[in-house]
Amino acid sequence: xxxxxxxxxxxxxxxxxxxxxxxxxxxxxxxxxxxxxxxxxxxxxxxxxxxxxxxxxxxxxxxxxxxxxxxxxxxxxxxxxxxxxxxxxxxxxxxxxxxxxxxxxxxxxxxxxxxxxxxxxxxxxxxxxxxxxxxxxxxxxxxxxxxxxxxxxxxxxxxxxxxxxxxxxxxxxxxxxx
Amino acid sequence: xxxxxxxxxxxxxxxxxxxxxxxxxxxxxxxxxxxxxxxxxxxxxxxxxxxxxxxxxxxxxxxxxxxxxxxxxxxxxxxxxxxxxxxxxxxxxxxxxxxxxxxxxxxxxxxxxxxxxxxxxxxxxxxxxx
Numbered sequence: 001x002x003x004x005x006x007x008x009x010x011x012x013x014x015x016x017x018x019x020x021x022x023x024x025x026x027x028x029x030x031x032x033x034x035x036x037x038x039x040x041x042x043x044x045x046x047x048x049x050x051x052x053x054x055x056x057x058x059x060x061x062x063x064x065x066x067x068x069x070x071x072x073x074x075x076x077x078x079x080x081x082x083x084x085x086x087x088x089x090x091x092x093x094x095x096x097x098x099x100x101x102x103x104x105x106x107x108x109x110x111x112x113x114x115x116x117x118x119x120x121x122x123x124x125x126x127x128x129x130x131x132x133x134x135x136x137x138x139x140x141x142x143x144x145x146x147x148x149x150x151x152x153x154x155x156x157x158x159x160x161x162x163x164x165x166x167x168x169x170x171x172x173x174x175x176x177x178x
Numbered sequence: 179x180x181x182x183x184x185x186x187x188x189x190x191x192x193x194x195x196x197x198x199x200x201x202x203x204x205x206x207x208x209x210x211x212x213x214x215x216x217x218x219x220x221x222x223x224x225x226x227x228x229x230x231x232x233x234x235x236x237x238x239x240x241x242x243x244x245x246x247x248x249x250x251x252x253x254x255x256x257x258x259x260x261x262x263x264x265x266x267x268x269x270x271x272x273x274x275x276x277x278x279x280x281x282x283x284x285x286x287x288x289x290x291x292x293x294x295x296x297x298x299x300x301x302x303x304x305x306x307x308x
Binding site: 029030032033036037050051054055057058061062065126129130133134136137146147149150154 | 185186204206207237238240241242244245248273274275276279283286287
């Protein structure tokens with residue numbers, strides 16, 4: 001009976017917060033390939049402008065690849081990265097959110113980067129993106145080091161925080177697109 | 179030479195004096211995909227015997243792929259400085275500010291090649307097929 005309540009609670013919770021898509025668990029590039037089309041389909045109703053849908057999709061891809069590359073919580077058998085990613089309908093657009101465990105020692109650098117990005121205007125972000133492209137990726141980046149700048153350019157605004165959780169910190173990111 | 183389009187990589191078509199890149203680019207591993215593409219482009223451009231035309235029409239690329247495009251244009255610039263005549267058409271849809279801005283940003287670093295921003299208009303049937 002208790003479990004039944006949980007299941008119903010999960011359904012009601014997701015419906016009430018207008019979550020269109022949510023995945024929580026091991027995330028791989030193969031899985032990302034598989035879910036890309038359904039996610040895009042969810043965003044492509046007649047009322048959503050194509051440019052908005054593309055921005056949401058862009059932020060979604062960057063967040064998913066951040067989880068795949070940087071989550072420090074891994075499955076025991078295959079070492080796949082674990083995290084949560086979701087897209088919900090927000091007041092005048094969409095909210096994209098992601099949670100994953102990160103290396104505690106990377107927290108300060110990440111925090112400083114995101115604070116810098118959160119106060120930069122579009123013009124400054126564009127300049128930072130170009131500069132990063134010319135300079136090449138930072139040493140500990142597995143991508144081009146551009147992901148968070150790209151996301152900041154596509155969202156209207158974003159929030160983030162770090163939550164202590166035993167053997168590391170949980171990184172929480174929320175971005176709004178409209 | 180042709181690299182077929184996949185869900186996460188664009189079509190790349192190399193003719194004797196041309197290169198077309200069309201689609202979306204957010205592969206699992208950009209280096210794995212772009213390595214052979216850049217190799218083939220180098221060979222094609224090396225053998226080219228007339229003005230070389232590059233058409234790029236991307237609808238979406240992720241941040242990792244931006245680095246590939248940067249390297250791609252850098253190579254074209256170097257080739258142009260060495261004497262190749264190269265024309266690049268960056269094609270974007272009228273409403274697509276993201277791709278327009280991306281094109282403008284790449285254009286800023288390009289001086290030796292001719293670089294044009296070209297608006298693409300689509301009939302409805304074309305869009306439905308993508």
